[in-house]
Amino acid sequence: MKKIILAPAVALAFTGLVASPVAAAESTSAQSTSSQSAEQKKAEAEKLKKEEAKKAAAEKAEAEKKAKAEKAAAEKKAEEKAEAAKKAADKKKTAEDKADKKDDAKKPPKKVDPKPAPAPKDEDKDVKDDDKSEDKANPINASVQVTSGEVTAEELAEEGVTVKVTGLEKGDKVSAKSGLTGPATTAQGSTAILKLRSAKEVTQESVSFAVQVQRDGADSKNVAGTAEVDLQAAIDASLSVSPDEITAEDLADETKGVNVTVTGLEEGDTVTDSLTEESETASGTTVSKKIYYKGDAADLEEGPVDFTVTIEREGEESQTLDGEINVVDEVAEIDPKVSLNTDEISQSEFAKNGITVTGEGFTPGGKVTVVGGTAQSPFATKEVEADGEGKVSATLKFEGDDALPAGDYTVWGVDQATKTNSPAQGFTITEDDAVDPIDASLTVDPKEITAEDLANRDKGVTVTVSGVKKGDTITDSLTGKSETAEADGDYKLHLYYRGNPDSLEVGKVPFTVAIDREGTESETLKGNINVVGEDDGDDGETEAPAEATFKVSPKTVEAADFANEKKGVTLAVENCEPGADVHFEVNPKGINVTAYENTVKADDEGNASVNVFGTSSDVSAYVGAYTATATCGDDTMKDSFTVTEGANGGGSGGGDNGNAGNGGDDGSQLPRTGADLGGLTTGALLLLVGGAAIALTGRKNKFGQTPTSF
Numbered sequence: 001m002k003k004i005i006l007a008p009a010v011a012l013a014f015t016g017l018v019a020s021p022v023a024a025a026e027s028t029s030a031q032s033t034s035s036q037s038a039e040q041k042k043a044e045a046e047k048l049k050k051e052e053a054k055k056a057a058a059e060k061a062e063a064e065k066k067a068k069a070e071k072a073a074a075e076k077k078a079e080e081k082a083e084a085a086k087k088a089a090d091k092k093k094t095a096e097d098k099a100d101k102k103d104d105a106k107k108p109p110k111k112v113d114p115k116p117a118p119a120p121k122d123e124d125k126d127v128k129d130d131d132k133s134e135d136k137a138n139p140i141n142a143s144v145q146v147t148s149g150e151v152t153a154e155e156l157a158e159e160g161v162t163v164k165v166t167g168l169e170k171g172d173k174v175s176a177k178s179g180l181t182g183p184a185t186t187a188q189g190s191t192a193i194l195k196l197r198s199a200k201e202v203t204q205e206s207v208s209f210a211v212q213v214q215r216d217g218a219d220s221k222n223v224a225g226t227a228e229v230d231l232q233a234a235i236d237a238s239l240s241v242s243p244d245e246i247t248a249e250d251l252a253d254e255t256k257g258v259n260v261t262v263t264g265l266e267e268g269d270t271v272t273d274s275l276t277e278e279s280e281t282a283s284g285t286t287v288s289k290k291i292y293y294k295g296d297a298a299d300l301e302e303g304p305v306d307f308t309v310t311i312e313r314e315g316e317e318s319q320t321l322d323g324e325i326n327v328v329d330e331v332a333e334i335d336p337k338v339s340l341n342t343d344e345i346s347q348s349e350f351a352k353n354g355i356t357v358t359g360e361g362f363t364p365g366g367k368v369t370v371v372g373g374t375a376q377s378p379f380a381t382k383e384v385e386a387d388g389e390g391k392v393s394a395t396l397k398f399e400g401d402d403a404l405p406a407g408d409y410t411v412w413g414v415d416q417a418t419k420t421n422s423p424a425q426g427f428t429i430t431e432d433d434a435v436d437p438i439d440a441s442l443t444v445d446p447k448e449i450t451a452e453d454l455a456n457r458d459k460g461v462t463v464t465v466s467g468v469k470k471g472d473t474i475t476d477s478l479t480g481k482s483e484t485a486e487a488d489g490d491y492k493l494h495l496y497y498r499g500n501p502d503s504l505e506v507g508k509v510p511f512t513v514a515i516d517r518e519g520t521e522s523e524t525l526k527g528n529i530n531v532v533g534e535d536d537g538d539d540g541e542t543e544a545p546a547e548a549t550f551k552v553s554p555k556t557v558e559a560a561d562f563a564n565e566k567k568g569v570t571l572a573v574e575n576c577e578p579g580a581d582v583h584f585e586v587n588p589k590g591i592n593v594t595a596y597e598n599t600v601k602a603d604d605e606g607n608a609s610v611n612v613f614g615t616s617s618d619v620s621a622y623v624g625a626y627t628a629t630a631t632c633g634d635d636t637m638k639d640s641f642t643v644t645e646g647a648n649g650g651g652s653g654g655g656d657n658g659n660a661g662n663g664g665d666d667g668s669q670l671p672r673t674g675a676d677l678g679g680l681t682t683g684a685l686l687l688l689v690g691g692a693a694i695a696l697t698g699r700k701n702k703f704g705q706t707p708t709s710f
Contacts, residue, residue, distance in 0.1 A: 137217030142167040144211050144225035152230050153201040160197030161227045165211055168192055172215050177222050179209030196227075205229050235319040237264035237311050244366070244417040245326045248293075248300035257292030258325055259419075262309055270312040300327050334390065335361040336422035338370070338413045344428045347403050354380075354397035355411065355427060362386040363417040372396040372411045379404055406431045435519030436590055439627050440467035441638030442513055447547050448530045451497075451504035460496030461529055465513055467638075473516040495529070506533050508547075510634060526636050548575045548606075550630040550637035559619040562643045568613025569628075569641050575606050576632040582608040583632075589625040589640070602632070620645065 148162040160182060165174050168187040175184035180196035198207060207227045214220045242259045250256040262271055269282040275291045291307065293300060304324040312318045341356040355372065362368050366386050373379040380396040392413065398404040410424040445462045453459040465474060468485040475482040478495045485491045495511065497504060508528040516522045530547050553570050561567040571584050579601055586596040602608045614622045622643045630637050 137215055138169065140167075140172070140213050140215055140218055140221040142172075142211075142213045142221060142223050144223050146225060146227050150228040150230050153198075153203070156198045156207065156227065156229055157201045158197070160195050163194040163196050163209075163211065163225060165192045165194065165213065165223065166190065168213065169215060172213055175212050175214075177210040177212040179207055180227065202229055203231070205231055235264075235269070235311050235313050235316055237262055237269075237319055237321060239263075239309055239321045239323050241323055241325060242419045243331075244363075245328045245331055247329070247331060248297040248302075248327050250331075251300060251305070251325060251327060252293045252295065252297035254292050257290050259288055260291050260309065260323065261286065261288045262311070262321070265311065266313060268314065272310045272312075274308040274310075302327055302329055334363055334415055334418055334420060336368075336390075336413050336415050336420060337361050338411060338422050338425055340411060340425050340427050342427060344430060346430050346432050347406055348432045350429050351398065351403050354395045357392075357394045357396060357411050357413070359386075359392040359413045359422060360390060361422075362390040362392055362413065362415045364388050364390045366390075366415060366417040368392045369414040369416060370394040370396065370411065371414065373409055379409065404429060432519070435517065436469065437520050437592060438467070438472075438515050438517055438523040439587075439589055439638075439640075440465055440515055440523060440525060442466070442525045442527050444527055444529055444547070448532045450534060451501040451506075451531050452534075454504065454509070454529060454531060455497045455499065455501035457496050460494055463493040463495050463513065463527065465491045465493065465515070465525070468515065469517060471518065475514045475516075477512045477514075504531050506531055508634075526634060528635060548573060548632045548635045548637065550628075550632075550639055552628050552639040552641045554641070556642050556644060559614075559622050559643050559645055562622050563614035563616065563619040565613045565615075568611050570609055570611050571628050571630060571639075572609035573602070573607065573630045573632055573637070576602040576608065576635075578602055578604050578606050580606070580633055582630060584610050584612075585629040585631075586612055587627045587629070589627055595626070608632075614643075 143166055145164045145166070146161050147164050151159070151161055160180070165187075168174070168190050170187055170189055172187040172192070173184060174187060174192045174194060176182045176194065176196050180198055182194055182196035185192050185194060194211065196209065206229060208224065209227065210222045210224050212220055212222050239260055239262045242261070246256075246258055251258065260273065263286050265271070265282040265285050265287060267282055267284060269287075270279050271282060271287045271289070272279040273289065273291045275293060278289075280287055280289055293305070303326070305327055306322065306324050309321045309323060310318055311321070336359060338357055338359040341358075345355060357370050357372075359368065359370070364386055365388065368384050368386050370382045370384060370392070371378050371380075379398050379400070382394045382396060384392045384394050386392050396411065406429050408426060408428050410426045412424040413422040414420070415422075443464050443466075445464070449459075449461055454461065463476070466489070468474065468491045469488050470485055472485040472491075473482055474485060474491055474493065476493055476495055478497065483491070483493070493513065497509070507530075509531055510526065510528050513525045513527065514522060515525070528547060550571070550573050553572070557567070557569055562569065571586075573582050576582055581599050582602050583599045584597065585594060587594055596612055598610055600608050600610060612628075616622070623645050625642045626640060628639050628641065630639075
């Protein structure tokens with residue numbers, strides 16, 4: 001066996017030796033194989049060397065490229081820094097220039113000789129244009145982003161959303177422009193944060209808004225954004241069970257069981273109970289379902305039976321409500337009834353006191369709802385608790401702002417434990433009787449009094465107020481006292497002067513009497529007390545002027561005579577100031593309308609009168625009562641007359657010539673003299689409208705003063 005030793009050049013290269021020929025007795029095929037192996041290894045070594053060189057070249061190129069990019073970035077950063085420094089310097093210079101100008105403006109101008117302005121040079125214009133371009137602010141290029149994501153309508157209204165504004169410069173003012181509201185802010189850098197909210201809960205799935213950005217030296221800009229709103233509300237349901245108590249047998253009876261009402265739902269919600277495991281789909285906000293025990297009634301013990309109701313809503317977490325059914329050995333029989341304290345009540349009394357309801361036969365200790373009104377529109381509801389005997393009591397009043405209209409109403413009670421209604425009890429609210437307007441007058445007795453007697457509490461004067469109604473409050477200005485009339489008709493007041501009699505002078509002492517009546521306007525009557533001096537003949541004091549008087553004649557007249565212009569009714573005043581205006585007025589009683597009014601001058605003796613008559617051919621229209629008023633200076637006096645239908649209605653003093661009182665001596669007419677005829681005004685200025693006609697129109701008209709206007 002020959003031993004062959006190979007000494008490749010590659011191996012020798014690692015040792016640093018040079019291969020020398022080896023003399024060996026080798027065959028031709030062996031030599032060929034050895035030569036091929038050496039060449040292959042040499043080729044692989046060269047290939048590896050080339051790949052390593054190529055990789056090294058690529059790494060070098062990448063390093064050079066990176067170094068070049070880093071150098072470019074450093075140069076750009078240096079340029080930006082230099083530009084920022086230049087802008088800051090320019091801004092500082094501008095501020096200093098403005099301050100210098102402000103200071104110069106404060107200094108008084110120096111007095112110099114005017115010189116012609118030099119012509120501008122082109123290079124100066126270029127320099128100014130360059131300065132202007134350098135001072136101009138950058139245009140606003142801002143944008144907004146809602147960073148708080150989707151919110152509910154309630155969250156948007158109460159907490160708001162976070163809005164990030166970018167692309168700003170330090171000092172930019174940022175504020176809400178439209179859509180949402182919130183406090184403004186000033187940018188401290190390139191961004192600003194706003195907290196914006198809606199003024200109320202929205203109903204749309206997105207809310208568009210705008211933010212305004214303001215920058216010194218640049219036009220402001222409005223930037224729009226959108227806040228997404230989640231309108232899907234979380235489940236917030238509740239349940240109730242009726243009846244509160246049930247026997248085991250009834251609970252296990254599919255036809256009986258209990259009613260479970262679930263509220264606070266949305267259409268499409270699925271409602272499932274744990275007892276029957278049956279599901280229902282809500283078609284509105286409420287689901288009522290009957291549930292029962294599916295097992296043997298004998299398995300149920302007295303006490304609460306727990307159950308659950310699960311509500312499922314698409315897109316929301318489900319909600320599970322806990323409930324219980326009270327199982328008892330025997331359910332107490334109830335027979336609820338209610339009764340009222342009255343079956344008829346006026347509007348004013350009902351508004352003041354309401355209606356009292358009592359009831360019995362309800363579940364002892366249970367809750368009872370007392371309802372008043374109609375099934376469609378209750379006017380009041382009140383929840384009370386029955387006592388140990390099942391009795392209740394409540395007072396119902398109208399819960400609205402205005403008075404409850406007159407009409408028929410009912411009241412009933414609902415036993416909440418068994419959901420049983422009592423039979424309804426009815427009552428009627430009636431309209432209040434119409435309140436007559438105040439139509440009063442006053443007289444003073446005695447007509448004259450000394451200052452000492454008027455200031456004497458035990459003397460004074462008696463003032464009779466006519467035309468009062470029971471319950472009227474009467475207050476005089478002299479004593480300041482208020483009294484209440486106990487009956488209709490006349491009411492007498494005792495008046496006196498509460499001061500020192502020395503402060504009273506001879507003449508008229510004015511006073512007023514105020515009358516207040518519930519349901520109508522108050523009225524104030526004016527009166528005078530005539531103070532006279534002592535009758536000793538030495539004090540030189542003069543008597544007070546006579547008090548003006550007013551009289552209507554006749555007091556009663558037939559309709560046919562009243563519609564006769566030669567008859568009618570005479571209104572006469574005496575003791576006015578000569579030449580003073582005397583105003584007459586006639587009003588139908590109970591109707592707020594002026595049927596006649598006229599003003600005449602008093603004659604030389606202070607007397608004035610008018611003749612009042614009807615102008616309609618339908619004389620029956622005038623039948624009724626009338627109030628006549630005469631005003632003479634500060635004195636306002638009232639009297640009345642009545643127009644009747646038939647015989648025995650006229651006064652005895654009326655003549656056919658229209659001069660009432662002439663030729664009559666029965667005292668029903670005023671004495672007539674030649675002097676007082678000048679104060680008589682006949683029917684040329686008359687118009688009276690009968691009470692019936694006025695009542696039909698129901699208007700507050702002041703009628704004309706001529707027959708044609710009627």
